[in-house]
Amino acid sequence: xxxxxxxxxxxxxxxxxxxxxxxxxxxxxxxxxxxxxxxxxxxxxxxxxxxxxxxxxxxxxxxxxxxxxxxxxxxxxxxxxxxxxxxxxxxxxxxxxxxxxxxxxxxxxxxxxxxxxxxxxxxxxxxxxxxxxxxxxxxxxxxxxxxxxxxxxxxxxxxxxxxxxxxxxxxxxxxxxxxxxxxxxxxxxxxxxxxxxxxxxxxxxxxxxxxxxxxxxxxxxxxxxxxxxxxxxxxxxxxxxxxxxxxxxxxxxxxxxxxxxxxxxxxxxxxxxxxxxxxxxxxxxxxxxxxxxxxxxxxxxxxxxxxxxxxxxxxxxxxxxx
Amino acid sequence: xxxxxxxxxxxxxxxxxxxxxxxxxxxxxxxxxxxxxxxxxxxxxxxxxxxxxxxxxxxxxxxxxxxxxxxxxxxxxxxxxxxxxxxxxxxxxxxxxxxxxxxxxxxxxxxxxxxxxxxxxxxxxxxxxxxxxxxxxxxxxxxxxxxxxxxxxxxxxxxxxxxxxxxxxxxxxxxxxxxxxxxxxxxxxxxxxxxxxxxxxxxxxxxxxxxxxxxxxxxxxxxxxxxxxxxxxxxxxxxxxxxxxxxxxxxxxxxxxxxxxxxxxxxxxxxxxxxxxxxxxxxxxxxxxxxxxxxxxxxxxxxxxxxxxxxxxxxxxxxxxxxxxxxxxxx
Numbered sequence: 046x047x048x049x050x051x052x053x054x055x056x057x058x059x060x061x062x063x064x065x066x067x068x069x070x071x072x073x074x075x076x077x078x079x080x081x082x083x084x085x086x087x088x089x090x091x092x093x094x095x096x097x098x099x100x101x102x103x104x105x106x107x108x109x110x111x112x113x114x115x116x117x118x119x120x121x122x123x124x125x126x127x128x129x130x131x132x133x134x135x136x137x138x139x140x141x142x143x144x145x146x147x148x149x150x151x152x153x154x155x156x157x158x159x160x161x162x163x164x165x166x167x168x169x170x171x172x173x174x175x176x177x178x179x180x181x182x183x184x185x186x187x188x189x190x191x192x193x194x195x196x197x198x199x200x201x202x203x204x205x206x207x208x209x210x211x212x213x214x215x216x217x218x219x220x221x222x223x224x225x226x227x228x229x230x231x232x233x234x235x236x237x238x239x240x241x242x243x244x245x246x247x248x249x250x251x252x253x254x255x256x257x258x259x260x261x262x263x264x265x266x267x268x269x270x271x272x273x274x275x276x277x278x279x280x281x282x283x284x285x286x287x288x289x290x291x292x293x294x295x296x297x298x299x300x301x302x303x304x305x306x307x308x309x310x311x312x313x314x315x316x317x318x319x320x321x322x323x324x325x326x327x328x329x330x331x332x333x334x335x336x337x338x339x340x341x342x343x344x345x346x347x348x349x350x351x352x353x354x355x356x357x358x359x360x361x362x363x364x365x366x367x
Numbered sequence: 368x369x370x371x372x373x374x375x376x377x378x379x380x381x382x383x384x385x386x387x388x389x390x391x392x393x394x395x396x397x398x399x400x401x402x403x404x405x406x407x408x409x410x411x412x413x414x415x416x417x418x419x420x421x422x423x424x425x426x427x428x429x430x431x432x433x434x435x436x437x438x439x440x441x442x443x444x445x446x447x448x449x450x451x452x453x454x455x456x457x458x459x460x461x462x463x464x465x466x467x468x469x470x471x472x473x474x475x476x477x478x479x480x481x482x483x484x485x486x487x488x489x490x491x492x493x494x495x496x497x498x499x500x501x502x503x504x505x506x507x508x509x510x511x512x513x514x515x516x517x518x519x520x521x522x523x524x525x526x527x528x529x530x531x532x533x534x535x536x537x538x539x540x541x542x543x544x545x546x547x548x549x550x551x552x553x554x555x556x557x558x559x560x561x562x563x564x565x566x567x568x569x570x571x572x573x574x575x576x577x578x579x580x581x582x583x584x585x586x587x588x589x590x591x592x593x594x595x596x597x598x599x600x601x602x603x604x605x606x607x608x609x610x611x612x613x614x615x616x617x618x619x620x621x622x623x624x625x626x627x628x629x630x631x632x633x634x635x636x637x638x639x640x641x642x643x644x645x646x647x648x649x650x651x652x653x654x655x656x657x658x659x660x661x662x663x664x665x666x667x668x669x670x671x672x673x674x675x676x677x678x679x680x681x682x683x684x685x686x687x688x689x690x691x692x693x694x695x696x697x698x
């Protein structure tokens with residue numbers, strides 16, 4: 046186990062290092078340095094002013110010198126300052142993180158419950174009306190692009206209802222920290238939660254259903270039934286535990302990706318989380334901020350992968366980590 | 368996308384053969400049904416899949432006959448109707464006898480633009496998926512067959528690819544080729560296809576690699592090697608045909624994913640540039656104004672996108688069940 050953790054940590058760091066190199070490479074091959082200096086200098090700036098600004102931000106130095114400065118800063122726990130507002134990158138990320146985490150926690154709870162519950166019902170009552178309803182609904186949401194679902198939600202549940210005197214749902218852009226008022230927090234986030242949850246839950250319904258049906262064909266289920274075990278116990282004790290393995294994988298990966306920001310959902314609902322921040326930073330070529338966000342996002346994915354593998358070993362005693 | 372690849376492979380390797388006719392008697396014609404024929408028959412009996420196929424044919428027809436739609440309505444794809452297509456305050460007009468689906472923010476006919484938008488969606492959906500599957504197959508074959516160093520380098524590369532925040536990198540790459548077009552790679556269709564292919568092949572690669580690892584240990588591969596077959600011949604002639612069934616299934620299910628990917632890029636403004644008609648781009652510009660009234664500008668392109676991906680997903684499910692009858696019986 047210790048060797049496994051050490052090896053995986055090294056692999057993770059290698060991937061992260063490659064990622065920082067890629068971001069740096071793209072920035073310097075692309076319009077990056079010139080773009081930033083010109084935007085900061087303003088429209089009427091003389092070439093001298095642009096050069097001065099580029100110099101002040103060290104943008105006139107060769108990329109490897111800047112990369113070296115970045116690495117040294119990183120080792121001191123300093124992610125640098127963003128180009129436009131001169132804020133510490135770490136501070137910007139930390140202030141965006143609660144919003145993204147609020148989104149992820151609520152949405153993940155919703156889709157896990159919805160997906161697993163509908164998957165179990167569909168598998169136990171195969172070909173019933175419930176199975177058909179759930180499978181069709183799942184396919185419907187599975188085919189839906191996140192931005193389409195989010196915008197349609199705003200159109201129907203916010204715009205249409207509010208215009209007809211039924212203002213149940215919060216306007217896009219509303220966000221109340223959970224520390225202020227947990228009820229308003231949940232109320233403001235209902236539509237974004239369901240946007241993420243419905244698109245994801247569809248995958249879980251399909252996964253859980255297929256996985257349970259596979260397990261029902263196993264010998265040990267027949268053995269359990271022939272021992273006279275109640276069907277409820279067969280379903281929940283014997284089948285569900287084994288069927289949850291693919292769900293755990295999927296869940297880990299999905300949450301890992303979302304920590305890096307639900308870019309589309311945050312943008313549509315005007316929530317300034319990690320995804321929204323990163324999108325803005327990329328469009329503005331704000332290298333230090335992009336770097337910070339990419340590190341957080343990739344670390345999220347890598348960590349999630351690691352946790353999934355450890356989770357495997359816990360759920361399934363046959364798995365050995367090495 | 369979870370489906371039982373192993374079962375699909377098994378279905379692909381069991382070749383039904385007609386027993387030889389008994390000597391002396393005129394051999395009774397026993398038809399040998401290849402797994403392909405069997406799969407096709409199962410697919411034809413699947414009503415949902417056939418309806419979905421009808422939907423796909425409809426969208427393809429819409430794309431092909433987009434100019435006909437333009438002729439019928441009398442509105443060009445890029446034509447702006449500043450007087451009839453926009454109300455006095457410059458807002459799009461709602462669906463009517465003249466503009467069946469209403470107009471967009473430039474006073475263009477939405478129906479005609481949706482028809483033209485189908486061309487981009489389908490083209491990117493098919494071509495980018497093709498690039499993805501082709502690249503993933505070749506790299507997966509190489510990684511699985513050669514193993515060792517090549518395999519571990521490719522595995523790290525795939526780790527890196529799968530950890531990359533896709534949208535952020537797509538946007539960055541877009542801004543790069545905007546300043547430095549690399550040959551034919553410039554903003555628009557080429558970069559969209561390359562981005563989708565580049566970030567998509569790893570999943571195909573992993574799938575193929577896993578299959579190759581088990582197939583290359585089989586006796587007939589050893590036999591081929593003993594007969595002096597080179598690595599390329601073994602990879603493409605002896606191993607690849609076994610992977611065709613799962614690859615076809617995967618490809619069908621990948622097309623809707625790719626179509627959504629293209630729409631997302633265009634929605635964010637880094638896909639197909641205006642004035643080319645594109646669904647994602649339409650939804651993107653609608654997202655800024657639909658709250659002020661023109662719901663049709665959001666709803667119709669969204670419906671077109673959903674209809675297309677739904678049809679492909681439904682059909683893809685049918686194809687999977689056709690190649691994997693065991694799953695179909697329980698599913």
